[in-house]
Amino acid sequence: MTTTTVLDHWIDGAPSPGTGTRTGPVYDPAQGVVSKQVRFGSADDVAAAVRAAKAAFADWSQVSLAKRQQVLFAFRELLLARKDELAQILTAEHGKVLSDAGGEIARGIEVVEFACGAASHLKGEYSVNVSTGVDVYSLTQPLGVVAVISPFNFPAMVPLWFFPLAIAAGNAVVLKPSEKDPSAANWMAALLKEAGLPDGVLNVVHGDAEAADALLTDPEVASISFVGSTPIAQHVYETATARGKRVQALGGAKNHMLVLPDADLDLVADSAVNAGFGSAGERCMAISVVLAVESIADELVAKIRERMSGLRTGDGRRGCDMGPLITAEHRDKVRSYLDVATADGADLVVDGRDVQPDGDPNGFWLGPTLLDRVPTTSSVYTDEIFGPVLSVIRVAGYDEGLELINASRYGNGTAIFTNDGGAVRRFQLEATVGLIGVNVPIPVPVAYYSFGGWKASLFGDAKAYGAHGLAFFTQEKTVTSRWLDPSHGGLNLGFPEHD
Template identity: 60%
Template sequence: MNNIQHHVGGVPYGEIARSGAVFNPATGEQTATVAFASAADVAHVVKVAAAAQGAWQKMGLVKRAGVFFRMRQLLIEHTDQIAAAITAEHGKVLSDAAGEISRGIENVEFAAGLVNLLKGEYSTGVATGVDVHTLKQPIGVVACITPFNFPAMVPLWMSASALATGNAVILKPSEKDPTTAMILARLWEEAGVPPGVFNVVHGDKEAVDALLDSPGIGAVSFVGSTPIARGIYSRAAANGKRVQALGGAKNHMIVMPDADLDSAADAAVNAAYGSAGERCMAISVLVAVGDATADAVVAKIRERAESLTIGAGTDPDSQMGPLITREHRDKVASYIANAPSQGAEVVLDGRSAEFDSDGFFLGVSLVDRVTPQMSVYTDEIFGPVLAVVRVDDYDQAVDLINANSFANGTAIFTRDGATARRFTEDIEVGMVGINVPLPVPIGAYSFGGWKDSLFGDSHIYGPESIHFYTRSKVVTTRWPDPSESQLDLGFPSNH
């Protein structure tokens, strides 16, 4: 059985005094043991990262940019290897794993433009003989705490921008699927990142708390559930750190009566059940405007969902794999069990699906006639469950979404341009799709929601990440004429 250590200063580090088990979700078998860092381990890695960061910051920008071009190529060359590691520990099908890698590569490509991204501003002659310019300088050492559902993409979202701006990175990946982070560490160093600039520590709450409390950490980036995101933000901010903590979601997709219902049904199935629903951008609520629309689209979704092939992610015929753990699978199943007693209609019950292995499988579920008071609506289920809420008109649909405490992503399916344009203005959600069910921005934009889906004022990756991982410094310069008097006790004015 594989024993996974930390990666610190370019080498394996740490003894497995405390550890966690890593499973293959498709078989239910333990495949590895991963070390859990102690507070002392975290103190060590912070010290190593701080020692390495200065030289990385001073590396010429053009030379540093070359690292990202090489990393892009290495990620392409190793996509199959990384995807296999993701599938083995997360469970998602190989094509889905390859897709997340490609979205991570987008952010490496964006970061490769660091020479342009780090340009400051310059004003000459703001006063007699006085010039002003700005600098963008790194925070120093930053912590990136990432979730299990995207073990390659989210670390690349964070680390690409953090490294491009001259910081040293300590990545704390999910202990449920840690191998991908170790591959990324090796690839970053092969691309040219000096040892100690990109480090990986594994662990549980003890390791996270040590990162949040460490005086050597200047910024923390986190993606996970809302309760944990709120706690991360509060603790790190109280310790004087810059924080972006992305939380949970309950993403709604409105289907208008004029929508192409076949396209809407395809999109709903893809967005609700892809990656077994373990996506923060998954569509978990379909809002059907009018009973006729609801009846038609539910029938189309059911027809498509019943034909899905669920199995091991390594099987090329599989369209959906297992959930991450047995405990999570059982929790997701409990929402289906409770739905009828709360008044919902279970159109498809994923618990009835049968599988040939002891993996953490669950079939897809479709629950109709859901109301906002039901737990299948209020909770972030994070599984292959699609709830259908019926409303009378567009205004009710928008009011429903805007009343929700989550505001990560949303979408509307319609053929009417005026309705679509109005929706983009009316809706109080951070990312909006028009006939696009998963509106995840390309790497040149930034990702993040509103309300309880984000704690902090910066979204992840893209332009906002450059701001998040840097501090601006304003320099005012004057080269006076030696013949001029320098004695003036008045407050300086720009004349």
């Protein structure tokens, strides 16, 4: 009888079993088997991690920017040297193919590199002689203990959006990763320790809603960074802000690609397949809806279908194009939408349920699926399916397409494909969406810009990473200073005036 590995928490620089008695299964989605168990943290375990972070913050916040940067530089070098090891972990627990896992890590490293240069963004301002003999200057200081709650679809990249910036600014972090694919968090915490990060500056507590809610309500936690579905993002925002915490809560999405008649349809078809089925559609920036102007819709659907026929679904360690979904339950939920689509009158052009995977038959498989003529009243259109289902909606032109985009409750990302500069200029100003792509299907910005949507895709005022992200983890203090000289004028009880 084999013993299943149990993944511990990471508290104060070392693995910790904690006090919680519950565990949860971690699957290899390509094989459909439990690969390990992960401990579910109790409220006491969260409190222990917060205590460790608070104790570490006292010293780490006083460490020079130069030394903080040295740790992050060393972490970057270790990540680059061992990225293949991390990619194997991601593929084994999430199911995404190795090339996609490598891309996730690369985008996370971009934020680490931005954090390495955080000193230039943490400078205050200085104004001399704002009043006679009076100077005013500002300081940026860390918040204290900050928490990150990250989702299953990017178990490395999303934590890397947050904790390097928080650490660079002098904070201490408690990270709660998804219980579905938790190992990457411990791996990165151990790597940071190897890079020289003091114990307690980054802690990892695993678990489900119990651990998450404990972080939201812990009085020592100053801020919450969250990425996940919109209902949970709203819960996180409302619960944490009610307790005076800063919150950046990134929610769900339903991203549209508007295709005008003058677009390069080969580029569009490639982009729709890449953005719709990469990571099995389990991306908040996946293109899930193609708005095709009627005059080119038939041709575009044919081109997308042709490209889909060459995709190989299977085990991500075998060089396939698309892997499984994260769990059997999620796979079954996504599959159920196909019955809804046909019942609502959509054309099922490619049925992913017919896929013959290159992998274990017990894996959580659903192949790429293409729907045409999807009614906008169908839940297939209105819901965030979060799977490899691409819907085509036919529109009369630009105005109808824009109206659908702006009517969506979500506002994460969108794209327009055209060679018409006037249409692009209108679109970038008129689309009520936070991230716009022009002939780019997944407009995730580079690390020195910031990531985040509008409407129900973002709760809170601060986006992730970039200038927004770094500002979120700091607080400004303004000092008004006068150094007295022999001309000191003595007492004056009047209201101070600038002279």
